[in-house]
Amino acid sequence: xxxxxxxxxxxxxxxxxxxxxxxxxxxxxxxxxxxxxxxxxxxxxxxxxxxxxxxxxxxxxxxxxxxxxxxxxxxxxxxxxxxxxxxxxxxxxxxxxxxxxxxxxxxxxxxxxxxxxxxxxxxxxxxxxxxxxxxxxxxxxxxxxxxxxxxxxxxxxxxxxxxxxxxxxxxxxxxxxxxxxxxxxxxxxxxxxxxxxxxxxxxxxxxxxxxxxxxxxxxxxxxxxxxxxxxxxxxxxxxxxxxxxxxxxxxxxxxxxxxxxxxxxxxxxxxxxxxxxxxxxxxxxxxxxxxxxxxxxxxxxxxxxxxxxxxxxxxxxxxxxxxxxxxxxxxxxxxxxxxxxxxxxxxxxxxxxxxxxxxxxxxxxxxxxxxxxxxxxxxxxxxxxxxxxxxxxxxxxxx
Amino acid sequence: xxxxxxxxxxxxxxxxxxxxxxxxxxxxxxxxxxxxxxxxxxxxxxxxxxxxxxxxxxxxxxxxxxxxxxxxxxxxxxxxxxxxxxxxxxxxxxxxxxxxxxxxxxxxxxxxxxxxxxxxxxxxxxxxxxxxxxxxxxxxxxxxxxxxxxxxxxxxxxxxxxxxxxxxxxxxxxxxxxxxxxxxxxxxxxxxxxxxxxxxxxxxxxxxxxxxxxxxxxxxxxxxxxxxxxxxxxxxxxxxxxxxxxxxxxxxxxxxxxxxxxxxxxxxxxxxxxxxxxxxxxxxxxxxxxxxxxxxxxxxxxxxxxxxxxxxxxxxxxxxx
Numbered sequence: 001x002x003x004x005x006x007x008x009x010x011x012x013x014x015x016x017x018x019x020x021x022x023x024x025x026x027x028x029x030x031x032x033x034x035x036x037x038x039x040x041x042x043x044x045x046x047x048x049x050x051x052x053x054x055x056x057x058x059x060x061x062x063x064x065x066x067x068x069x070x071x072x073x074x075x076x077x078x079x080x081x082x083x084x085x086x087x088x089x090x091x092x093x094x095x096x097x098x099x100x101x102x103x104x105x106x107x108x109x110x111x112x113x114x115x116x117x118x119x120x121x122x123x124x125x126x127x128x129x130x131x132x133x134x135x136x137x138x139x140x141x142x143x144x145x146x147x148x149x150x151x152x153x154x155x156x157x158x159x160x161x162x163x164x165x166x167x168x169x170x171x172x173x174x175x176x177x178x179x180x181x182x183x184x185x186x187x188x189x190x191x192x193x194x195x196x197x198x199x200x201x202x203x204x205x206x207x208x209x210x211x212x213x214x215x216x217x218x219x220x221x222x223x224x225x226x227x228x229x230x231x232x233x234x235x236x237x238x239x240x241x242x243x244x245x246x247x248x249x250x251x252x253x254x255x256x257x258x259x260x261x262x263x264x265x266x267x268x269x270x271x272x273x274x275x276x277x278x279x280x281x282x283x284x285x286x287x288x289x290x291x292x293x294x295x296x297x298x299x300x301x302x303x304x305x306x307x308x309x310x311x312x313x314x315x316x317x318x319x320x321x322x323x324x325x326x327x328x329x330x331x332x333x334x335x336x337x338x339x340x341x342x343x344x345x346x347x348x349x350x351x352x353x354x355x356x357x358x359x360x361x362x363x364x365x366x367x368x369x370x371x372x373x374x375x376x377x378x379x380x381x382x383x384x385x386x387x388x389x390x391x392x393x394x395x396x397x398x399x
Numbered sequence: 400x401x402x403x404x405x406x407x408x409x410x411x412x413x414x415x416x417x418x419x420x421x422x423x424x425x426x427x428x429x430x431x432x433x434x435x436x437x438x439x440x441x442x443x444x445x446x447x448x449x450x451x452x453x454x455x456x457x458x459x460x461x462x463x464x465x466x467x468x469x470x471x472x473x474x475x476x477x478x479x480x481x482x483x484x485x486x487x488x489x490x491x492x493x494x495x496x497x498x499x500x501x502x503x504x505x506x507x508x509x510x511x512x513x514x515x516x517x518x519x520x521x522x523x524x525x526x527x528x529x530x531x532x533x534x535x536x537x538x539x540x541x542x543x544x545x546x547x548x549x550x551x552x553x554x555x556x557x558x559x560x561x562x563x564x565x566x567x568x569x570x571x572x573x574x575x576x577x578x579x580x581x582x583x584x585x586x587x588x589x590x591x592x593x594x595x596x597x598x599x600x601x602x603x604x605x606x607x608x609x610x611x612x613x614x615x616x617x618x619x620x621x622x623x624x625x626x627x628x629x630x631x632x633x634x635x636x637x638x639x640x641x642x643x644x645x646x647x648x649x650x651x652x653x654x655x656x657x658x659x660x661x662x663x664x665x666x667x668x669x670x671x672x673x674x675x676x677x678x679x680x681x682x683x684x685x686x687x688x689x690x691x692x693x694x695x696x697x698x699x700x701x702x703x704x705x706x707x708x709x710x711x712x713x714x715x716x717x718x719x720x
Contacts, residue, residue, distance in 0.1 A: 047516055093496050150702045153496060157637045158691045169684035295504055302497060334515045339508030347501035351493035
């Protein structure tokens with residue numbers, strides 16, 4: 001993908017790095033991304049062989065032309081990614097980020113249209129309302145899981161649909177919010193929009209700054225607080241955590257509420273974003289379709305290994321290839337190609353760790369024979385690590 | 400009385416896909432693999448079934464023959480797609496929920512990409528009608544004939560035949576016993592010489608076939624022979640999972656659960672035809688929410704003492720004791 005700097009690092013340094021769990025998950029992520037891109041390219045070859053190479057170049061490099069937009073579109077999926085990842089740390093699979101996102105978006109819209117607040121407090125209150133909306137929609141699966149033992153996957157899927165239908169109905173029945181001739185919500189006042197960061201030709205706004213700050217706060221909560229410790233302990237072994245006196249039920253509900261709040265913030269950031277065209281704003285079209293950003297959040301979280309800081313990277317990356325994907329329509333492809341790549345990335349990231357450790361053992365067994373040859377091809381740069389591994393992987397899969 | 404006939408006639412084509420897909424989920428989970436990819440497999444089967452119909456609809460073949468052949472195509476495609484889940488969750492010991500989610504996300508994108516590029520639309524639109532006005536002889540039976548054998552689809556009869564086969568397969572054959580053992584206690588099953596990996600492959604593959612067929616039947620009976628990448632199968636794969644849990648992983652109970660949900664959904668979509676409900680003036684959206692809300696209520700009531708297969712969701716590792 002990029003130019004490698006094949007510097008010969010001392011051996012101790014290499015060992016210290018590779019034995020770190022963060023390195024392993026980073027390697028796994030790169031592996032999944034690489035395989036996802038390979039499959040994406042293969043599908044482009046099947047769909048339209050002549051344009052596949054130029055199309056694929058757009059996927060890889062197209063995002064460079066619009067770095068502002070990359071950050072702008074990364075904002076909501078970073079938040080939904082945090083929503084999924086945070087719950088995942090506790091062993092809960094929050095597939096309901098879509099519903100929480102939609103609910104947060106509606107709460108933010110409601111404050112934006114129906115409340116009259118002075119100056120810059122308006123958008124802040126609207127964002128807080130979005131946070132609240134998401135929390136409400138995360139609270140429900142939490143309660144169902146903690147008190148009634150209903151699988152959170154089913155609950156959150158059902159509440160994706162319920163939330164979507166409710167929000168669409170509420171919007172359509174409210175003539176202040178809904179412009180029935182455009183079948184969309186009306187434009188929000190400029191005063192309620194989040195201030196832009198001032199990148200020319202892009203809607204990138206203060207939301208991304210807040211999103212990154214929130215990710216860092218979540219990291220601190222997970223690593224430095226008792227609650228974060230309990231949460232991770234419950235994720236590792238529920239029964240052991242219970243035995244050690246942790247309040248499993250309370251933690252489940254709290255985790256889902258926080259996760260829901262994250263997704264709700266994502267919805268608020270998305271709908272309150274400023275528009276580059278004066279006098280307009282973001283709008284929502286109630287057409288009974290579940291918000292895609294929620295599902296992209298699952299990909300973001302898994303790719304980022306559910307680590308808040310990793311999620312920042314993976315959200316940026318997925319937004320980057322999505323921007324490139326929209327450009328592929330110039331050569332006859334459709335942006336859906338990126339959804340395919342993302343789905344394949346999730347598929348492989350589910351077992352990339354296992355794959356990598358198997359390959360690692362394989363390489364070690366090989367290199368163990370030639371005693372004093374240092375591990376040259378595995379440098380510090382994980383990008384180049386993923387590639388040689390992959391060739392062996394395809395052999396393995398063929399077996 | 401006409402309303403009752405109408406509701407039952409419309410409930411059955413909706414209930415059958417739910418029934419088949421839930422039975423598929425049952426086979427998979429009874430073997431120990433959570434199949435959350437049912438939604439994706441349904442859409443995959445529906446897409447290839449409809450693609451087949453599109454290619455042969457102008458030939459001289461009869462509508463019902465096309466339906467049967469389309470069912471075959473859908474079943475095989477479902478089987479192939481489910482192998483991706485089997486490979487990841489059985490051989491690679493991956494997290495089954497994550498893999499299932501990935502498979503669910505993959506298919507709508509693929510369908511949209513190819514449909515937009517080759518048909519210039521969001522999916523496949525066929526023009527063949529599979530509707531049956533009245534089945535000869537059976538349709539003449541008083542009362543029952545009008546309920547079950549008039550204004551219907553062949554899918555309804557096939558669905559009940561498959562249900563009967565599923566019951567026999569699960570409870571009366573050696574295969575069924577072994578399958579259930581692998582979902583409850585795979586190590587015990589292994590110790591008496593059952594190949595757990597093979598049985599799990601069989602379970603997931605059965606679910607692939609049934610979900611593929613269910614998806615095609617959804618396209619035939621609910622969508623009038625069309626498939627769209629946007630709306631997909633409208634959450635039926637997920638509803639089927641809920642139906643399966645409500646049915647406590649038992650075929651006959653699953654049938655009743657499926658019909659219960661199908662009834663609610665039919666009711667929701669025919670409110671305007673029922674004067675009593677229409678006069679209440681409740682927003683239609685609430686009726687649309689009803690099946691999902693009912694799912695939650697039912698799950699809340701049944702999940703406390705759930706009889707889920709004990710080993711479901713846990714990858715089988717021979718070396719662990």
